[in-house]
Amino acid sequence: MSTPDFTSWSARVLARVESALTQWVPEAAPAGLGLAMRHGVLDGGKRLRALLIAATAEACGCPADHAATLRAACAMELIHGYSLVHDDMPCMDNDVLRRGKPTVHVAFGEAQALLAGDAMQTLAFELLTPTDAECPSVPAAMQAQLVRLLARASGMVGMAGGQAIDLASVGHQLDEALLRDMHQRKTGALLLCSVQMGAACAQVPVGSPRWQALSDYGQALGLAFQIVDDVLDATQSAETLGKTAGKDAEANKPTYVSLMGLDAARAEAQALRLRADEALACTGLDGAALLPLRALAERVVQRTS
């Protein structure tokens, strides 16, 4: 898949995800709650997680526009979005800017932001469990497995646990193993989960060699993503990032850059991209089918915002 092919593939997927979210997060939800939720999830940046789900599902034989893929992608973006809404709140990172827009609590007030994040999380699990009448093409076993994967990756041993470690780490020196553990939970768990949810949409058996190879890809990509994030936070302006820059250093939070230095962090990100490519080679999948996944790994490492 050439770069223009990938660009048009991802534009098609994202248009579908955006249109589905626009329909599934209704303006009409009570007392402004729907508006706050839409602010938190629509027009939502790079949508790396949704693209990973679609690319993995498609590589394994489930079309990117299948109801399971689309629901999984929207559920994942809602979970990611809720975590940002809550993370931005004054009691957490106190960020006023996100994707170049005022954060939800700035636009709608703290109480509404709290509720909107809560309801975004709930809606994720609701989207994964449609009735037969709403959506006959996602069998109950797949619904249960998608909920299982998403709940485990985003809960206390995954994303929320990573955020708790992050909270506790401010002002402390973490060694590389602890930093890696924190990021594997905080950011890596959802990226890995995106790959696994895509595989689950295509009914790849959990624990099979293909499942394992795809998981290895997801894990390498997740770690690379965080390292690049730290590099960008240390080197880019708020204007390029669409969010406040240099916050980690300011808060005396440990980062890969503070721990290994800029050059070693960049080299590590490149090494992880190679590892992701190698993992894809072990999936036994057709080389052409893997191109979107390869392109996504490249994008993660080359991105500038």
Added chain:
Amino acid sequence: MSTPDFTSWSARVLARVESALTQWVPEAAPAGLGLAMRHGVLDGGKRLRALLIAATAEACGCPADHAATLRAACAMELIHGYSLVHDDMPCMDNDVLRRGKPTVHVAFGEAQALLAGDAMQTLAFELLTPTDAECPSVPAAMQAQLVRLLARASGMVGMAGGQAIDLASVGHQLDEALLRDMHQRKTGALLLCSVQMGAACAQVPVGSPRWQALSDYGQALGLAFQIVDDVLDATQSAETLGKTAGKDAEANKPTYVSLMGLDAARAEAQALRLRADEALACTGLDGAALLPLRALAERVVQRTS
């Protein structure tokens, strides 16, 4: 079922729920998160919702100690608990006391309380979707249905939506229809959902006459619960309630008492209890099997805290 029988039945159910929650919400979750979650959900008051699930499941033929019933009850208590943790936060009700203990944000800080509530919600959905190896006796179709019921009742059209209406209503006069709509979402939806989850554990078909009669019971009980809550808030001391009293009047929030007066509110609660009893008579279930559900409706209306 006599009063002592009901007391010992509910004590047995609650001991099992408490023991399961103690196991499923591990102290070891990262960086104090587990401790904050346990503070929010263990030793958790009346456990009306868990008892409703167990009583409904048992009345319909699924034992109260079946894995489905126990997981449903714990998931429900985690959702109820998360809503209280977030509701107590400074940006919402700013409550410092809950069930006679400091609230989670007082004991663990606001950021940890936010994360703990988030992770409690996630854990609810995780408990409902065990793997076959963890729990072979809850089939995937039942798992998906339990998630569906719980997500819809607690999300934007249910509990979270009701809270958004509540937020928007402070200082405004609501008429009885709007007040009822707010409470049906905010409190009623989870109580109704408890009855429906219990029925789902026993595989009562959704939409069947029995499902409908049980839902009518749950709806009447939910409304009665809120009316009694308003009566208690207006008449009892903080010491009896284990939480701050008179807060609604102080915040100029509309209540059934402010709207209809104390006597009419009490009479309405009694009328709803009769309606709940009549609904149970339409379930076609054995009179003896229904006794815990009848006792719970009585307890909701007679309670003093």
